[in-house]
Amino acid sequence: MxxxxxxxxxxxxxxxxxxxxxxxxxxxxxxxxxxxxxxxxxxxxxxxxxxxxxxxxxxxxxxxxxxxxxxxxxxxxxxxxxxxxxxxxxxxxxxxxxxxxxxxxxxxxxxxxxxxxxxxxxxxxxxxxxxxxxxxxxxxxxxxxxxxxxxxxxxxxxxxxxxxxxxxxxxxxxxxxxxxxxxxxxxxxxxxxxxxxxxxxxxxxxxxxxxxxxxxxxxxxxxxxxxxxxxxxxxxxxxxxxxxxxxxxxGGKSAQVVLDDADLDLAVDGALYGIFFHSGQVCTAGSRLLLPESLHDDFLERLQARVGDIVVGPALEKGVTMGPLVSQKQLDTVLGYIDVGKKEGATLATGGVRLENDRLSRGFFVAPTIFTDVTPEMTIAREEIFGPVLAVQRYRDVDEAVALANDSDYGLASGVWGSPARAMDVAARLRTGTVWVNDYHLLSPKYPFGGFKQxxxxxxxxxxxxxxxxxxxxxHVGLDARRENKRWFDMTIPRQR
Incomplete structure (x- = not known):
């Protein structure tokens, strides 16, 4: 020290x-x-x-x-x-x-x-x-x-x-x-x-x-x-x-809202980065993904295909894009949340397991994990997991998307994917300290950062x-020495008559 x-x-x-x-x-x-x-x-x-x-x-x-x-x-x-x-x-x-x-x-x-x-x-x-x-x-x-x-x-x-x-x-x-x-x-x-x-x-x-x-x-x-x-x-x-x-x-439980006019390739890659960057061990991790019903199936298919491109491995190994969790304790915490998600009825679409092949067996690795059919009351939709676990929710219209995004004790960050005009309208309604539009995880020493709510x-x-x-x-520097312009003289010293 x-x-x-x-x-x-x-x-x-x-x-x-x-x-x-x-x-x-x-x-x-x-x-x-x-x-x-x-x-x-x-x-x-x-x-x-x-x-x-x-x-x-x-x-x-x-x-x-x-x-x-x-x-x-x-x-x-x-x-x-x-x-x-x-x-x-x-x-x-x-x-x-x-x-x-x-x-x-x-x-x-x-x-x-x-x-x-x-x-x-x-x-x-x-x-x-x-x-x-x-x-x-x-x-x-x-x-x-x-x-x-x-x-x-x-x-x-x-x-x-x-x-x-x-x-x-x-x-x-x-x-x-x-x-x-x-x-x-x-x-x-x-x-x-x-x-x-x-x-x-x-x-x-x-x-x-x-x-x-x-x-x-x-x-x-x-x-x-x-x-x-x-x-x-x-x-x-x-x-x-x-x-x-x-x-x-x-803490945070940040929502990424995908609008129905979003650039899907951009939004898929952004959603991927939002949750799996640094194995999800980020306070602003986009751990909730809100999809319109009209895009839900297509978006998920694209997202799951892109998850397959993530290279999980030791931090110092060339070409690795997602490393381990920080400790055995954090590994146990994340696996515990995955078990809770399954028990509460969410559908495990991909991942959900510890990676233990010969190359990874001694480290603390979890596969990139996506749950679908997640409802607002589920634990994985409400609690900060701090791991590579994404909870996907459907919405019918923008009002419902905003309500779902704001239905959280947290308010650190959020993301919106869509045409700039519509996305900025949604951004104005989100109760978070940072909103990224068609981008994610962009912090700078030049921009203030902090959270709403808890x-x-x-x-x-x-x-x-x-x-x-x-x-x-x-x-305060008084520039006038005249007694008549000092109000407090009335109280402290009798005026000369």
Whole structure:
């Protein structure tokens, strides 16, 4: 782990092994942070914030360091991508592009945004009787704690760290215990780029104990969490004791709505990508597919044919397009949902089994799975599975499609396939934080991201997301010294007669 500029063992001496999901073999051993380590990292972050070694820099100066981090990631891209693939099961193509490439892109974009925070925002004149100058400053929140899941380790580490640093904060990051390798490696790049000691600490460890310390410690001003809605609720309860600033990006059960005027080839490929990208282990996975009755059979036939083109295999193997699930635990969870789907009466159209041939027998592989005849009350239509399982539902008209899409506790993302005009009309009616029209899984550091309903609180990414790592401060400057124009003099000092 990395605390206050030093790579260090856990105070307890405990370690944990990380497992290659493709082979079931150990990738390596990492320090297992406990509450004492979290408290030490928080203390270092608080000291670094209070002495303003980072917060006191201008945004333009912070931008130069962030840009250097982006260059450092690019310089070590091959090393990071291979480590990410072995640690998380991401295919090498995904690890190189979305993960490592995305991480560098986030730092470079936040470097572009950071100087904007230097300039106060003028505010309108008030009704005060005398002249005044009013403006809004954006100041760092303080010490941030960030907790990330295992599905996009280096990219999510970059998301949290780049935004916190761009705004002048200090941050303690807790990677998921399953996938800590690239986040810890990122600490080397941050240090080489010139991030001062104590400003960033990275402590792999479990949620109970370590995560709780981050969420409840009074020296933490903000918590940013990405993960399940269930854990998000727990964090809200724990953080309430000190009324912390919260950003929560939580679960999803995203619907892809295919309209009857959609380009079928495009929509089929988009639906395929929406659910089977990264084996469905994506919070925005398009796990519900809503088809008009007029297209249902034709679309399914095309989709099943395309599923046959997916190459499932070890993450580092050339030509593989879908890798393993992250762990034995996640494999068991996904297979359990598949059993529930069959028991509740959905029709298993394809897949639904663990892949165990000689090449895959030691890894955590599940075949791409499609259920049809799914009804809204079924578990596989309502709960986030986080695996390559697609639930297909029929609809009669657009009103029913919108109702089905919105019939969810979640509201993270959705997709619409159809002519742009009709699709945008539908997009306006969907209760999700992101709607993709004739596209899917397109995230950018330039666009805000977050959920409606139980999919989260606040936004990340874009300038709007960066502002969530700041506190707005209104400053009023009175420009008139005449007593008669100071209303409060009536109360405090008798006027001269």
């Amino acid at each position: 990395f605390i206050d500029g030093q790579f260090t063992d856990a105070a307890s001496g405990e370690t944990s092994q990380t497992i290659d999901p493709s082979t079931g073999e150990s990738v390596g051993t990492v320090a297992k942070a406990g509450p004492e380590d979290a408290a030490r990292a928080i203390a270092a972050a608080r000291a670094s914030f209070e002495d303003r070694r980072w917060a006191g820099k201008r945004g333009s100066d912070r931008a130069a360091v962030l840009a250097a981090v982006g260059r450092g990631i690019r310089a070590r891209a091959a090393e990071l991508a291979e480590l990410e693939a072995r640690d998380s099961g991401a295919t090498l193509a995904k690890a190189k592009g979305a993960d490592v490439g995305g991480a560098g892109f986030w730092f470079r974009t936040m470097a572009e945004f950071a100087p904007r925070l230097d300039e106060p925002e003028p505010l309108p004149l008030t009704i005060a009787p005398g002249p005044s100058h009013n403006y809004l400053r954006r100041e760092p929140v303080g010490v941030c704690a960030a907790i990330i899941p295992w599905n996009f380790p280096i990219q999510m580490a970059a998301w949290k760290i780049s935004m916190a640093l761009a705004a002048g904060n200090s941050i303690v990051l807790k990677p998921a215990p399953e996938t800590p390798a690239t986040a810890v490696k990122l600490a080397e790049i941050l240090q080489e780029a010139g991030v001062p000691d104590g400003v960033v600490s990275i402590i792999p460890g479990p949620g109970p104990g370590t995560g709780e310390e981050l969420v409840t410690n009074p020296d933490v001003d903000k918590v940013s969490f990405t993960g399940s809605t269930e854990v998000g609720r727990q964090i809200m309860r724990l953080a309430a004791s000190t009324v912390k600033n919260l950003t929560l990006e939580l 999919s989260g609180v606040g936004r990340e990414h874009g300038y709007l997301g960066l502002l969530e790592y700041t506190e707005p401060k209104h400053v």
